[in-house]
Amino acid sequence: MRFSRLLITAGALAALAFPAPAQTNRINGAGATFPYPIYSKWFTEYNKLHPEVEINYQSIGSGGGIRQLTNRTVFFGATDGPMTKDQLLAAAGPVLHLPTVLGAVVPVYNITGVDAELKFTGPVLADIFMGKIAKWNDPAIVKLNPGVNLPGNDITIVHRSDGSGTTYIFADYLGKVSPEWKKTVGIATSLNWPGGVGAKGNEGVAGLVKQTPGAIGYVELIYALQNKIDFGSVQNLAGEFVRASLDSVTKAAAATKGKMPPDFRVSITNAPGAGVYPISSFTWLLYYQNPKDKRAGKAMVDFMRWALADGQKYCADLGYAPLPAEVVAMEMEALKKIRL
Amino acid sequence: MNRGARRRAISAVFSAACAASVLLALLPLALILFYLLQKGIGALEWSFLFHNPKPVGEPGGGFANAIVGTLVLLGLAAVFAVPVGVIAGLYVAEYRGTRFANWVRFAADALNGVPSIVVGIFAYSVAVMPVRRFSALAGGFALGVMMIPIIARTTEELLRLVPESLRDGALALGATRAKAAWSVVLPAALPGILTGILVALARIAGETAPLLFTAFGNRFFSTRLDQPIAALTVQIYTYAVSPYEDWHRQAWAGAFLLVVVVFVLSVIARLATRRLERMHG
């Protein structure tokens, strides 16, 4: 046999015996800080199951997620505030909103000498964040919290400096309970705040509130829990003062039973029902229906199926409520829309 | 008090004030270094140096990907900036006084003054948007743009310092102007130029803003040039503004590491410069 033929045969045999390692499938995503704890857990766990799939997610805020998805510099986006009609039009193709988990936005505060859980109503929260209620011992707050020794110092508002879905959820709720909020401040991921200090990310707000006596802010539940910051209960549509918890958030999602729109863009703030936490929300991952990178598309669809099923079991530990079964079923169907 | 004594008193007060300002400047330096040492050295452990990031709340994560990422970015920046900077400096030194050389000089000064956040914006629209991806290449490009003026200026100044006699000797032996510049003058200035490159590297190793919109960051270990990549500075920033104690610890360790690297590079550069000064007299 000629030497070159021998070489080729040997090479072919070797290739059969030692298949080349699967090429790593690197997928980039960006967006909300609200679900970052669970997403980072999910992407790591999924990578353990499928080592060739590396999903790199950077939490730059919901606004950033929407923008970078529109610019197509990332494969998927993540947001707590659904894309507006204008934003959907500006995208490079039809975009799917797929809910992943449920979360709650809680009012966090840091008042020296006050350890109790404060009660807030929607209108009172709106007035505080609009700057109309400026001191902690304002009659409106005192009335809701008899017996609590509220000091007379100023309230320092801490809000997001970046475009945030958490802001969107909070503003969405405040807009429903305070017509003045809706008119003057509005509902969006970036707002023209009447005052206060801006911090970047849920992390920044949590950190700043924790360090600033007299501060009030709004963060996703898990950030309040992990940071051990006091957070208050909020009055729901039924008149009860409810504290955010897996149970109360799940009840809020139950309000969508039978009413979930096919594009999943729904607001569950101020939902009716008993035991409902009024500042709850879905959070979504955003995908192009017709992705250019089919390989990444396949991997992400597979990931979604895993997240909607097995992934949900990681929710409780991290302070998120799992999706209702009905929504999961709808999503598994909707995933088929992604053209691979 | 007579006039003489008064003048002497004023002089003494002035000297004291100058000494005080030195102490005033060194005080924050000491404070910062002390704080870094205190917070950072404790967290500088095996898992920090050799592990990749873990999800929030899980202990044992590290900065391995960010350390390697910074090295990759510095390498990319150098590959881009060193040839451009050195040759640009060479041109300006060789053809001083010509209109074109003045333009190059002016452009280098302009580049030097561009705020790094603006460089980041520029790199986003030029290196990220057209290809629709964040990448190590884009990050290296942004850092390179910042390195070029530093290297160009150092090269030009060093070439001017090379004694004329060296050049004249080469020309007298029949070399062309080009040959004299390239093969005689430039090598003579090379040690200093290398020092300048070290200084430039030390500078951009600490940059964060231009990488935010270009390298993007990566939770996984990656050295691929066409994919997002982690960087020491960006990861320190991300961890620092987080609410997790463990991440804060790692941020301090990262900051400590970064400062050590930058200081070492600066010290080497300074020692090298001093040796060169002694050589050239």
Next chain:
Amino acid sequence: MSSPKLPLFRRRRPRADDAFFRVATGAVAAVVILLAAAIAFELLRNSKLSIAKFGLKFWTGTIWDPVSGEFGAYPFLWGTLYSSILALLVAGPIAIGIAVFISELAPHWMRRPLAFLTELLAAIPSIVYGLWGVFVLVPLIRRLEVGMPESIRKLPIFSGPPVGVGMLAAVMILSIMVIPFSSAVAREVLRAVPGSQREAAYALGATRFEAIRAVLFHGRTGVIGALLLGLGRALGETMAVTMVIGNNPKASLSLFAPQHTMAAVLANEFTEAADDLYLNALVEIGLVLFVVTLIVNALSRLLIWSLESGSRVKPRAAEPVPATGSEAA
């Protein structure tokens, strides 16, 4: 005696060799011009919408509202100028003091180490200053704010809730960051002043202070240039400022109020500017920041140069002087 190897071809076409060299290196050098021009071009291109819509009112408007599409950049302009100028006022005298001490007053053995130490200040990355600012400086300032007597807190310059983050924190960090730049250049300027100036002063019976004053006066343009260099640095600083200034787009005279700067708003909002007008508004801020820094740095270099070329001192070997303006990470 060994003769240097010379290429064979030079015997045949020395002119072509030189011409090729000139063109080739010139082409690479042109990349520098290309980059600078490209930055200016991209900034202009991506801010057209905003410039067209708002014109000069952009810089007097105080409302920055992405929701309604109303963009006024005055708070950022105010924040940048206020923080940088104050930082210069604080850092300037200190920088000059250091320069004077190191080049005129200190014993010889002290000079190198001191110069080295002040340069170390410049080597500290911006993010590390930010870290230290957030975890050390801001709590300190908060304690200061809380401990201040009510009478002083009523003054507009000290009013506001004791948040800690705010203009004061930003000014303090900027001052520290600016000192090494200005002092290193001021040192060079003082070295460039001919010895004859000093000698003449001493010969006339001047005290230390008076002689140094004469030297400073002689090098005044250079010293101003050194200060301007520090200003240029402060103008573009991003990371350290955004971590301690409070990111609140409301201009205020109060040192304790959280405010914003041009560089900080870019870092915070650039990746998410969802619509074109928003993005253009941000890029317009970047454009003006670029132009202002350019002018300040050019002016500074002009002033420093005029002094150095005026004296017949040979320029020294390039010390690893921290490069100007742009270490604004």
